[in-house]
Amino acid sequence: MTSGLRWFACGEDAIPVGEEWLVARERERLSRMRFTKRRNEYLLRRCAGKRAVAAALGLATDPAGLARIGMLNAPGGAPYVEVDGGRPGLEVSLTDRAGQAVALVGPEGALASGTIGIDLEIVETRSEGFVADFLTAPEQEYVAAERARAGSDGWDAAANLVWSAKEAALKVQRVGLRADTRSVVVTVVPVARDDGWGELAIAAASGEQYAGWWRRDGAFLLTIATLGAADPPAPLPGSADLAAAEPVHSWLAHPVVGA
Numbered sequence: 635m636t637s638g639l640r641w642f643a644c645g646e647d648a649i650p651v652g653e654e655w656l657v658a659r660e661r662e663r664l665s666r667m668r669f670t671k672r673r674n675e676y677l678l679r680r681c682a683g684k685r686a687v688a689a690a691l692g693l694a695t696d697p698a699g700l701a702r703i704g705m706l707n708a709p710g711g712a713p714y715v716e717v718d719g720g721r722p723g724l725e726v727s728l729t730d731r732a733g734q735a736v737a738l739v740g741p742e743g744a745l746a747s748g749t750i751g752i753d754l755e756i757v758e759t760r761s762e763g764f765v766a767d768f769l770t771a772p773e774q775e776y777v778a779a780e781r782a783r784a785g786s787d788g789w790d791a792a793a794n795l796v797w798s799a800k801e802a803a804l805k806v807q808r809v810g811l812r813a814d815t816r817s818v819v820v821t822v823v824p825v826a827r828d829d830g831w832g833e834l835a836i837a838a839a840s841g842e843q844y845a846g847w848w849r850r851d852g853a854f855l856l857t858i859a860t861l862g863a864a865d866p867p868a869p870l871p872g873s874a875d876l877a878a879a880e881p882v883h884s885w886l887a888h889p890v891v892g893a
Contacts, residue, residue: 638740638741638744639738639739639740639744639745639750639864639865639866639867639868640686640690640738640739640740640867640868640869640870641686641736641737641738641739641856641867641868641869641870641873642682642685642686642689642736642737642739642869642870642872642873643682643734643735643736643737643873643874643875643876643879644678644681644682644685644734644735644873644874645678645733645734645735645874645879645882646674646678646733646734646882646884648681648682648685648874649677649678649681650681650697650700652697654697654698654701655684655697655698655700655701656680656701657701657703657704657706657716659704659706660680660704660705660706663676664676664677667891668890668891669885669889669890669891670884670885670888670889670890670891671885671889673891674884674885675730675735678730678733678734678735679705679713679728679729679730679735679737680705681700681735682728682730682735682736682737683703683705683713683715683726683728683737684700684703684705685700685737685872686726686737686738686739686870687703687705687715687717687722687724687726687737687739688700688703689870689871689872689873690724690739690870691717691722691724693717695872702717702718703715703716703717704716704717704719705726705728713726713727713728714726721742723741723742724739724740724741724742725739725740725741725742725743725744725745726738726739726745727745727750727751727752728752729752729753729754729856730754731754731755731756731854731881732756732853732854732881732882732883733879733880733881733882733883733884734754734854734874734876734879734881735754736752736754736856736876738750738752738858738867739870740867749806749860749861749862750806750858750859750860750861750864751801751802751803751804751805751806751858751859751860752802752805752856752857752858752859753798753799753801753802753805753856753857754798754854754855754856755794755795755797755798755801755854755855755857756794756853756854756855756881757787757790757791757794757850757853757854757855758790758794759790760789760790760793760794760797764793765777765778765793768797768800768815768816769793769796769797769815769816770816770819772819772821773796773819773820776792776796776821776822777789777792777793777796791850791855792822794855795822795848795850795855795857796820796822797815798848798855798856798857799820799822799834799836799846799848799857799859800815800818800820800836801857802846802857802858802859803818803820803836803838803844803846803859804817804818805859806844806859806860806861807838807840807842817838817839817840818836818837818838818839818844819836819837820834820835820836821834821835821836821837822834822848823835826848826849826850827866829866830849830850830851831847831848831849831866832847832848832849833845833846833847833848834846834847834848834857834859836859842861844859844860844861845859845860845862845863845864846858846859846860847864847866847867849866851875851876851877851879852876852877852878852879853879853880853881854876854877854879854881856876
């Protein structure tokens with residue numbers, strides 16, 4: 635049973651002004667980014683991850699406090715944390731979508747690559763063609779039979795929930811969307827608990843079985859897939875309320891940095 639997981643959400647409005655809150659390696663990587671979307675997402679994930687670590691460890695969240703925390707990447711791309719140049723015994727997994735980011739924090743080893751996948755999506759329009767092309771027959775039946783017709787909120791919420799859970803599971807497999815999305819089959823327990831989390835069961839074509847959790851907060855859907863059984867994460871102090879957040883695509887105004 636994986637335990638001790640906590641989550642933290644924040645939006646682009648939480649990103650500090652300037653670069654003083656970044657460590658040198660973060661600033662160096664940021665300097666190579668020329669497209670605003672990639673730059674914004676990088677800063678947003680750093681902000682969510684650093685604030686999550688600060689909340690977990692009781693550290694300050696002013697720019698100087700956040701600059702003590704490095705949200706860095708291993709050669710394979712997985713994030714890891716440093717505080718004052720050392721490892722704090724925490725691991726972080728990050729996801730972002732439409733101007734919001736979520737950081738999942740756990741003790742060292744709890745978020746090891748291939749153990750947990752996390753994904754954030756929005757409830758957006760999904761056509762009948764999308765559902766037919768990317769979802770399996772049982773998933774299509776769930777979307778159609780349980781969630782009314784294409785174009786309704788129920789249809790779009792169900793289709794995006796299944797899609798998000800697939801992404802989370804494929805992150806556990808460390809293949810992402812390079813794999814056929816129909817290689818994993820998602821079963822949703824549609825009734826959420828009092829804390830907002832609902833259960834997922836995911837079966838992979840390889841024979842592996844994943845547990846998972848999902849929640850809907852306003853326009854946002856958050857899913858977690860785990861290789862072993864896990865309790866749902868608890869919110870960290872200071873986390874934003876995703877239910878009150880609006881999806882934004884601020885990069886559209888200036889797609890290229892400096893343009």
